[in-house]
Amino acid sequence: MSLSGATASGSVSGRGGRATKSIMLGGLIALLVVFCMLSVSIGSRDVSLDEIIHGVLGRTDSFGEAAVAMRVPRTLLALIAGAALGLAGAVMQGVTRNPLADPGILGVNTGASLAVVVGVFWFNIYSVEAYVWAAIAGAGCTAAMVYTIGSMGRGGATPLKLALAGAATSIALSSLVIAIVLPRNDIAGGIRSWQIGGVGGASFDRILPILPFILFGLLISFASAKKLNSLALGDELAAGLGERVMLARLTAAIGAILLCGAATAACGPIGFVGLIVPHLCRLLVGVDHRWLLPLSSLAGAALLLIADIAGRIIAKPAELQVGVVTAFIGAPFFIWIVRHQRIREL
Amino acid sequence: MSVSGMSSFSLRADRRSLSLQRGWFIGGLSALLLAIFALTLMLGQSFTPPGDVLKVLLGQDVEGASFAVGQLRLPRAVLSILAGLSFGMAGVAFQTMLRNPLASPDIVGVSSGASAGAVFAIVVLSLKGTAVSFFAVASGLGVALAVYGLSFRNGVAGTRLILVGIGVSAMLESAIAYILTQAPEWNLQEAMRWLTGSVNGAQLSQAWPLLAVLVVCGGVLLTTSRNLTALRLGDDTAGALGVRVSVTRLLVIVAAVGLIATATAATGPIAFVAFLSGPIAARLVGPRGSLLVPAALIGALLVLAGDYVGQFLMPMRYPVGVVTGALGAPYLIYLLVRANKSGSTL
Numbered sequence: 001m002s003l004s005g006a007t008a009s010g011s012v013s014g015r016g017g018r019a020t021k022s023i024m025l026g027g028l029i030a031l032l033v034v035f036c037m038l039s040v041s042i043g044s045r046d047v048s049l050d051e052i053i054h055g056v057l058g059r060t061d062s063f064g065e066a067a068v069a070m071r072v073p074r075t076l077l078a079l080i081a082g083a084a085l086g087l088a089g090a091v092m093q094g095v096t097r098n099p100l101a102d103p104g105i106l107g108v109n110t111g112a113s114l115a116v117v118v119g120v121f122w123f124n125i126y127s128v129e130a131y132v133w134a135a136i137a138g139a140g141c142t143a144a145m146v147y148t149i150g151s152m153g154r155g156g157a158t159p160l161k162l163a164l165a166g167a168a169t170s171i172a173l174s175s176l177v178i179a180i181v182l183p184r185n186d187i188a189g190g191i192r193s194w195q196i197g198g199v200g201g202a203s204f205d206r207i208l209p210i211l212p213f214i215l216f217g218l219l220i221s222f223a224s225a226k227k228l229n230s231l232a233l234g235d236e237l238a239a240g241l242g243e244r245v246m247l248a249r250l251t252a253a254i255g256a257i258l259l260c261g262a263a264t265a266a267c268g269p270i271g272f273v274g275l276i277v278p279h280l281c282r283l284l285v286g287v288d289h290r291w292l293l294p295l296s297s298l299a300g301a302a303l304l305l306i307a308d309i310a311g312r313i314i315a316k317p318a319e320l321q322v323g324v325v326t327a328f329i330g331a332p333f334f335i336w337i338v339r340h341q342r343i344r345e346l
Numbered sequence: 347m348s349v350s351g352m353s354s355f356s357l358r359a360d361r362r363s364l365s366l367q368r369g370w371f372i373g374g375l376s377a378l379l380l381a382i383f384a385l386t387l388m389l390g391q392s393f394t395p396p397g398d399v400l401k402v403l404l405g406q407d408v409e410g411a412s413f414a415v416g417q418l419r420l421p422r423a424v425l426s427i428l429a430g431l432s433f434g435m436a437g438v439a440f441q442t443m444l445r446n447p448l449a450s451p452d453i454v455g456v457s458s459g460a461s462a463g464a465v466f467a468i469v470v471l472s473l474k475g476t477a478v479s480f481f482a483v484a485s486g487l488g489v490a491l492a493v494y495g496l497s498f499r500n501g502v503a504g505t506r507l508i509l510v511g512i513g514v515s516a517m518l519e520s521a522i523a524y525i526l527t528q529a530p531e532w533n534l535q536e537a538m539r540w541l542t543g544s545v546n547g548a549q550l551s552q553a554w555p556l557l558a559v560l561v562v563c564g565g566v567l568l569t570t571s572r573n574l575t576a577l578r579l580g581d582d583t584a585g586a587l588g589v590r591v592s593v594t595r596l597l598v599i600v601a602a603v604g605l606i607a608t609a610t611a612a613t614g615p616i617a618f619v620a621f622l623s624g625p626i627a628a629r630l631v632g633p634r635g636s637l638l639v640p641a642a643l644i645g646a647l648l649v650l651a652g653d654y655v656g657q658f659l660m661p662m663r664y665p666v667g668v669v670t671g672a673l674g675a676p677y678l679i680y681l682l683v684r685a686n687k688s689g690s691t692l
Contacts, residue, residue: 100509104516149683160505164448167512168621171452172678174519175617175671178542183662196523271516324524331517335496338509 021285028298032079035305039075040068043312077202078308078322079301081267084214084259086300089274090281090293091221091256094228095249096147099279099337100159103139103260104271104330107170111142112264113195114173121180128209128265136213136261142169143257197270197323199308206266213262218297220255225289228252232287270323272330273300279337368640371631375643379427382647386423386654387415425548425612426649426666428556430619431564432609434645436602437620438627438637439567442574443598444508447681450621451606454511457620458518459489460610461541465522468537469529479555479611486607487600489514494599543616543667545653552612559608563601564642570597571636616667618674619648625681648673 041052047064054061055068085103092101103109115138119125125134146169150162177195227248230238235245260274277300278292285291304322307329311320387399391414398411403420437450444454451457463485467473473481493514497506522541529537567574573594576584581591606620627640652673653666660669 105512145679149679152683160509163509163512164446164453167453167515168448168678171617172671172675175542175667176675178538179664179668179672182538182542182664182668196520196527271520321524321527324520327517327520331513334513334516335510338506338513339496339499 021291024284025291025295025298028295028302032298032302032305035302035309036075036079039078039305039309040071042309043067043071073204073207074199074202074308075305076204077199077207077266078305080207080210080214081199081263081270082273082301082304083297084217084263084300085270085273086277086303087218087221087293087297088256088259088263089276089300090278090289090296091224091228091252091259092274093278094231094289095252095256096162097232098159098162100163100275100334102272102275102334103256103264104269105163105275105334106143106146106166107173108139108143108146108166108257108260109197109264109269109271110170110173110177111145112136112139112261113269114138114177115141116194116265117177117180121184128206132210132213132262132265135265136258139261139264140254140257142173143253145169147253194268196321197264197268197326198321199267199304200319200321202266210262210266213258217255217258217262220251221259222293224248224252224255225293228289228293232289268323270304270326272326272334273303275337276330276333277303279333365635368631368635372639372643375630375640375647379643379647379650382650382654383423383427386650387419389654390414390419390658421548421550421553422545422653423650424550424553425545425556426653427646428553428560429545429609429613429616430623430646430649431642432556432560432605432645433616433619433649434623434627435564435567435638435642436605436609437622437645438624438641439574439598439602440620441624442637443577443595445578445580446508447625448621449508449511450624451602452615452618452621453515454508455493455515455518456486456490456511456603456606457610457615458515458522460486460607461615462489462518462522462525464540464611464614465525465537468540469525469534479608482611483604483607486610487603489518490599490603494596540614542665543614543670544665545613545649546665548613556608556612559604563604564638566597566601567605567638568636570594570601571638574598574638575636613649614665614667616649616652617671618678619645619670622648622670622674622677 040056041047045064045067047055047068051062051064052068055065056072058069060066060069089102092103092106093099095101112135115134116131119130119134125131146162146165149169150158150165227243230241230243231245231248231252233241238248239245263270278296281292281295281299285295304326307325308322311322311325314320314325384396384399387403388394388396394411394415398408399415401408402411402415408415437452440451440454441447441449460482464478464482466485467478467481471477471481493507493511496514497510499506526534526537526541573584573589576587576589577591577594578584579587584594585591623641623645624637626644627637630644631637631640648670649666652669656664656666656669
């Protein structure tokens, strides 16, 4: 597995032929469908098959059907947010050429949180649209700041410097969040549960406003797949191939920021999805971003769904927010990557 | 021969003037600390003349001053100083050992380990006082050892330790956030205030264990300070100079974590004190020689002054952690920029 990307993307076709990759893509879609069905049928209330079908079709006559109907938007939100986060992670790892890049580790999610908290407390914003704008602005500023700080000095943006800059920024921002939240006990509760990151209690009203941003982000990200392939060769070679390096970085980064900002606005900060998913997908299809990006978004959706389902099963009849579940899957994975990379690369 | 004699003479003189300079700095910092200590004893909601303060300190009963000074201001100031000394010294020990100004205990997971233990004790087990401290110390040490163990692979490389710490810390933060959502309202306030780091409700009885740990662990750190300084040159060079690198490292970790965890148990994780003290000390004293004592003094100054600012100079009473957090964020950015630019260690 070549994570630095620079070496292996010489053979851009990656591993496996076109047919194998298409099969993987199809398999992943099938898996997603299965997860969706699980997600509407599993929860604190056990329901029958009839109730599931009726509930999905929108009937809410019995308690069971109503429960199922409530699980539908939640499933949809998990799908959308998971796809956005998985894709954002893949793009960020491509842009920074850094195996540890993740919206959570780099502090981008905390930046989005701080912006939303500031908006709620000082500018009295309440609508989801306003949340989205605030979150995207916060995510963008933080990403730019962390990347600038992390890439100064010798050796450019090494994984270590980026991770440290992200962690330090994230601590600074969350202590600002506490400073703002602490005196306002009345609103603190709502903010606190939003801060963990979860898809519970989702409604279509919460999903609709983020859709345009997600779609736009998806488009930009997918469109920059080729550019990311050139960037993986190294800045000089990419420039030699006629790529405008800074522009390519900037557009791809904007795509990623739109995606994770919008996802954070709707669900709160969810970490590690963007870290795990691209790594697993690289194992499956290699480093060609034209395959990696679509696969990452599908796998991100699958991961977030199954994590949400797991959270409902583990803590039944209550539930564990999906952000907690992904952190507990993701942190060991992160440590595994750190242990298995050569120190020079990190 | 005379030439070499000359140069060694001038080198010695140079070194002597340097240590003289250090002596002045340490003396000056101690004097400043004493002055602020005296001021915080005199100034509060009301002014107490120095004579009365002295009488209270000598154990006499003074009308009106005994309670304000003896019960409120003195324990608070003493606890602030002890915690600040511990944070500052442990922070700079980590930073020196890992050769990175960003690798302070707040960032590599020790503080979040201690916090997770304490929050668990407060919220889930409904414990108070010493029992909470015990949990904080135990889990802080446990997490530090786990991070050390997880980053062990043909010896412990500093970069790997930092990255593993960041991963573990991310996981613990989400666990803390989850526990907080489970908290009933009355415990929540306590847990939140504790998480921010504060010396509210300090009692002199809290100071004794802190003082004992400070003497023991601080003593250990001071005896290793020569080896610790040698570690700055890199593991290989330090080894060639006769330093047993892994022994020194383990010793420093255990002693520093002991300090951090005990101080965290008493006051909560006061943001950025461990992180800021070392670089400020390096800035003042110059990078040569051991920074342990100057950094400890700076730490005490930060906490003592920060607590006073938070109590009396803000529109409402903030815990000291909010003040140091807000102070730390811009300084952090400045520091990151500067450290990365020069590529220096501290």
